[in-house]
Amino acid sequence: MWNVKDRFPAKLMDALSTSGFIVSSTGGVMRVEKYGCGAEFRRTSDDHYTMTILPTILLNGQFVRLWDAGYQKFLLTDDGRKFPAHAEQLVNMRKFNEELRTALGVPTYYNEALGSTSLVSVYDRVKGRAGDIPDKTVGVKPVSGH
Secondary structure: OOOOOOEEEHHHHHHHHHHOOEEEEEOOEEEEEEOOEEEEEEEOOOOEEEEEEEEEEEEOOEEOEEEEOOOOEEEEOOOOEEEEOOHHHHHHHHHHHHHHHHHHOOOOOHHHOOOOOOOEEOOOOOOOOOOOOHHHHHOOEOOOOO
């Protein structure tokens, strides 16, 4: 997982576009995208950037959270909807994460390189305990028309 306390110099952040990333900046907030994934950084008072949104998949241009329900991974939107995560999205997220780390000089450790990590995980399926109904625990709404 990323250490969100890392601070990156503005010069390094501005050079991300030369590494093939799509970089947009508005009012001190920089959004970095590639492969249908993205991350967000905010400028600090000393001309550095800190990460405010960890690398994740973009769904219709919006950041989503990756949820591992134990039997399948889902993408959770801020408005409470969930969509099944596709293998290609997970591969792209991993590729984006690795390339962004390399471009920023952030080391990747063995346990982090094993696979995608989820922001939300629910594995307990014992009836009567938290997690027995994953959607209720995470607070997602069913998607209509799917």
